[in-house]
Amino acid sequence: MDKTKTDSNFELPPLRRLDDFLLEYARFQIPNFKDLDKWGNRVVNNLLYYQTNYFSMFVIIFLIVGLIHPVKMFVGMIAMTVILGGFAYVSTEGRLIHQFKQQYPGVGIIGIILAACFATYTLGSLLVFLLGILLPFTVIFVHASLRLRNIKNKLANKIEGIGLARTPMGIFLEHLDVRSTSLRFLKYTIKTQD
Numbered sequence: 001m002d003k004t005k006t007d008s009n010f011e012l013p014p015l016r017r018l019d020d021f022l023l024e025y026a027r028f029q030i031p032n033f034k035d036l037d038k039w040g041n042r043v044v045n046n047l048l049y050y051q052t053n054y055f056s057m058f059v060i061i062f063l064i065v066g067l068i069h070p071v072k073m074f075v076g077m078i079a080m081t082v083i084l085g086g087f088a089y090v091s092t093e094g095r096l097i098h099q100f101k102q103q104y105p106g107v108g109i110i111g112i113i114l115a116a117c118f119a120t121y122t123l124g125s126l127l128v129f130l131l132g133i134l135l136p137f138t139v140i141f142v143h144a145s146l147r148l149r150n151i152k153n154k155l156a157n158k159i160e161g162i163g164l165a166r167t168p169m170g171i172f173l174e175h176l177d178v179r180s181t182s183l184r185f186l187k188y189t190i191k192t193q194d
Contacts, residue, residue, distance in 0.1 A: 013167050015052045027148040039145065044173060046144035051169035054144075058136040065132035076129025079122035086115070 019025050031039040047054065066073040090097055101108035119126075 011167060013049070013052050015056065016050055021050060021053050022143075028146040029148050031145050042147075042149065043141070043144045045149055046147050047140075047173065048167065048169050049149075050144070050147075051167060054140045054169075057140060057143075061136040061139060062132050065128065065135065069128045072125040072128040073132055075122055076125035076127070076132075079118070079126050080129055083119070 031042060033039065
């Protein structure tokens with residue numbers, strides 16, 4: 001298949017019913033931790049099938065944490081941006097900073113002390129922000145691990161694996177090279193037949 005054909009088939013999967021996702025028709029079981037391939041396959045396939053539900057759940061949990069602690073969430077976002085921006089600047093301009101520290105050692109020490117004070121002062125806000133990001137990922141992973149697959153789930157994942165439908169989660173997992181072996185094998189056999 002050529003790239004334009006697969007890109008034109010990009011689609012957002014529908015929001016699955018709450019009965020199927022969580023309530024009446026949902027079946028849950030603790031995965032077999034000794035069979036990591038089967039557990040990983042279940043997680044990947046559930047991520048593909050319920051991706052719109054998972055995205056909605058992520059946004060809802062993030063907003064709930066943000067509404068409970070709005071100021072800490074905002075300060076945490078700013079602090080994380082400043083810290084990541086500082087690391088990016090230091091990593092790209094490392095030679096200039098090293099020369100500056102050699103010429104003015106007192107300013108370098110004061111800068112390190114100020115950075116440590118800033119990180120300490122905003123630590124609570126950083127933790128709230130990280131909770132707002134990591135809690136939804138944890139809930140999604142637990143649901144994807146415990147939710148047993150049904151016929152609709154298996155059929156939708158086979159269609160995604162063949163390449164008839166391209167979804168955001170499918171593309172993301174493909175870039176991470178996390179797709180299950182069976183889906184990769186199906187895609188390879190279709191390409192070789194063309």
